[in-house]
Amino acid sequence: MMLNKDSTEQKEWVVSCTALRVNAFAERFPRGYLCIALVLMLTGYFFLFLFPYFAFEGISVLFAELPNIKTTEHWLTAHWLVVETWFVILLVCLFFSQKIFRLPFPRVQGLKMSKELAPALYALIAGVHKLTQRPTIKDVVLTDQYELRIEATPRFGFPVLISHTLVVGMPMLQTLSEAQFRGEVMRRLGQYASGRFRPTHWIYRTRLLWCRYLDALQKRKRLSEIPLRWFFSFYAPLFAGFTVPAARKDELAADSAVLEWLNDRDYFETVKSSAIAEVFLDACFWKKVYQSLRKNAQTKKDILNPFEELEQVSGHLKSKAFRQKCLQKAFLADQDISKTRPALRTRMENIGQSKFRDVPIVEKSAAAACLGNARKNYLPVIGKLWHLTTFAAWKADDEKRRRDIKTIKELSRKSQHHVLNMTEMLCYAQIAKRLRNDPLHQSLRKILKRNLRNLWPDSLRRNGFQ
Numbered sequence: 001m002m003l004n005k006d007s008t009e010q011k012e013w014v015v016s017c018t019a020l021r022v023n024a025f026a027e028r029f030p031r032g033y034l035c036i037a038l039v040l041m042l043t044g045y046f047f048l049f050l051f052p053y054f055a056f057e058g059i060s061v062l063f064a065e066l067p068n069i070k071t072t073e074h075w076l077t078a079h080w081l082v083v084e085t086w087f088v089i090l091l092v093c094l095f096f097s098q099k100i101f102r103l104p105f106p107r108v109q110g111l112k113m114s115k116e117l118a119p120a121l122y123a124l125i126a127g128v129h130k131l132t133q134r135p136t137i138k139d140v141v142l143t144d145q146y147e148l149r150i151e152a153t154p155r156f157g158f159p160v161l162i163s164h165t166l167v168v169g170m171p172m173l174q175t176l177s178e179a180q181f182r183g184e185v186m187r188r189l190g191q192y193a194s195g196r197f198r199p200t201h202w203i204y205r206t207r208l209l210w211c212r213y214l215d216a217l218q219k220r221k222r223l224s225e226i227p228l229r230w231f232f233s234f235y236a237p238l239f240a241g242f243t244v245p246a247a248r249k250d251e252l253a254a255d256s257a258v259l260e261w262l263n264d265r266d267y268f269e270t271v272k273s274s275a276i277a278e279v280f281l282d283a284c285f286w287k288k289v290y291q292s293l294r295k296n297a298q299t300k301k302d303i304l305n306p307f308e309e310l311e312q313v314s315g316h317l318k319s320k321a322f323r324q325k326c327l328q329k330a331f332l333a334d335q336d337i338s339k340t341r342p343a344l345r346t347r348m349e350n351i352g353q354s355k356f357r358d359v360p361i362v363e364k365s366a367a368a369a370c371l372g373n374a375r376k377n378y379l380p381v382i383g384k385l386w387h388l389t390t391f392a393a394w395k396a397d398d399e400k401r402r403r404d405i406k407t408i409k410e411l412s413r414k415s416q417h418h419v420l421n422m423t424e425m426l427c428y429a430q431i432a433k434r435l436r437n438d439p440l441h442q443s444l445r446k447i448l449k450r451n452l453r454n455l456w457p458d459s460l461r462r463n464g465f466q
Contacts, residue, residue: 018241023337026245034199037243041206044213044239047231048158051097058090099225100157105216108151108165109389110143111381121370124178125166128185131261132193139165142378144307144386146171146281148184150192152209159209170382173367173375174310175277175317176270181366183270186261191254200250203243204340210236247340252350259351268353273360275330275344276323283329285310290394305383311367323359331356404431415450425451 026033061082068079115122118140125137135150147169155161166188173181195201214236217229258267289306317323335343348354367375408431411424420428429443 019244019338022242023245034246037203037246038199040239040242041203044206044210044235045159047235048100051093051100052158053093054089055093055097058086058093061086062090095224096228099228103154103157103213103216104220105153105212106219108141108143108167110141110167110385111378113140113142117374118371120372121168124182124370125185128182128189131186132189134193135164135189137166137189138163141165141167142173142382143167143169144171144382144390145169146175146278148172148188149208150188151212152205153212154209170307170367170378171281171310172274172277173370174307174365175280175362176273176366177360177362177364178366178369180270180273180360180362181370183258183262183267184274187254187258187267187270190257190260191250194257194260195250195253198250198253200246200253203246204250207240207243207247210239244338244340248342251340251342252347255347255350264351264353268348268351269360271344271347271351271353272327272356273362276317276326276359279326279330280317280322283326285313290398293391294398305379306386307379307382311379317362320359320361323361327356327359401435404435407431408435415447419451420447 022033065079065083065086113121121140125140129137137150141151147167149167151165151167152162153165155163166185172184176184191201192205195204210232214232217225217232221229255267255271286306289304289309293304330344333343335346342350371378408428411420411428414420414424415428425444425447428447429438429440432438432443433440
């Protein structure tokens with residue numbers, strides 16, 4: 001029972017160790033790492049196009065062999081065996097080719113914005129697109145996360161004709177100014193425009209694309225698509241985990257790409273303000289929201305809309321002292337090796353900035369400038385999305401955390417008077433790592449000492465040495 005409960009803990013520990021090794025390998029052998037990442041990237045394309053390739057190959061073989069069959073009398077001849085084999089291959093490959101061709105990709109979860117609903121937002125994006133020239137944005141979707149990304153969707157299953165959706169987080173619009181948000185849009189579009197011949201950008205885009213395939217296949221759960229789902233359920237997470245350093249490097253290239261249209265000091269204002277907003281949201285705003293929900297789980301969860309509250313508390317971001325504190329915290333933060341987002345210090349070095357100078361202030365948010373008063377109508381929709389997705393996931397994690405706390409307390413009490421078996425010791429160490437970030441060896445050593453003390457009490461130890 002405990003092993004099943006802690007299987008996720010063990011997987012997380014393995015993932016963290018893998019991320020550490022991948023980062024170390026990428027730093028020590030950058031060229032070798034990049035070559036392996038590119039080969040791994042091409043594996044996905046090879047798998048998808050393998051089916052239509054063998055379908056066309058089967059058709060050509062059948063056309064070549066069918067005339068020879070007329071001259072043979074027995075069906076067990078070599079020509080018949082070739083035809084039968086390739087006919088089976090043709091049927092299988094045609095079947096999976098049409099499955100890929102007709103694969104429906106789920107829409108990006110969020111509020112789809114039309115030009116009529118947000119003309120100012122579309123005008124800002126169009127203005128940036130005139131500078132970068134690519135990629136062409138088909139749709140704009142508002143989400144409940146602090147993010148700005150481009151979601152690629154294959155139009156006909158195969159990764160050839162791609163449509164792009166710009167995913168904009170409402171918290172980003174609510175915490176940045178219009179000029180700062182424009183800098184973020186320029187950064188993302190510039191990353192795609194400048195990355196046509198950059199290997200790290202090929203990897204960056206492809207890792208997102210394979211995750212789209214995995215999401216599409218997992219939501220359908222068709223028996224006929226089991227081979228496709230099995231492949232991407234293994235391949236997509238493997239590729240995403242291995243290519244984190246390459247994607248992080250491409251994020252730095254995105255910062256460099258902006259400098260083609262903005263000078264470094266102006267863009268640095270966007271970088272600083274974005275860092276401030278992320279620290280404010282993670283360490284202050286969302287922390288208070290979840291603490292409130294934890295204390296009032298039955299009453300607040302149905303009426304709380306954090307985005308309406310964010311409209312009101314954004315005034316804190318107008319305090320220069322508060323923003324300075326958030327900026328300093330972002331500057332001191334180390335690089336999270338499991339994330340593609342580079343640390344603030346690394347981004348500053350990349351664009352040639354070493355000092356903060358002044359702290360940028362947001363007088364009017366990008367939400368007010370780009371959405372106007374109509375944003376008040378969108379906040380309930382974004383709030384509902386948050387309840388169904390982010391809050392639901394947090395609630396499940398919080399319940400698991402409570403179970404973990406209960407389990408570790410029971411094991412701790414038991415270890416004071418009884419000997420824990422190997423399964424219980426490993427369970428204790430894994431939960432301690434998750435809850436307190438204690439090293440596994442430290443927790444195991446602690447439990448081993450208690451086991452030895454229970455096996456060999458103090459009275460026996462004193463008598464044994466007398």
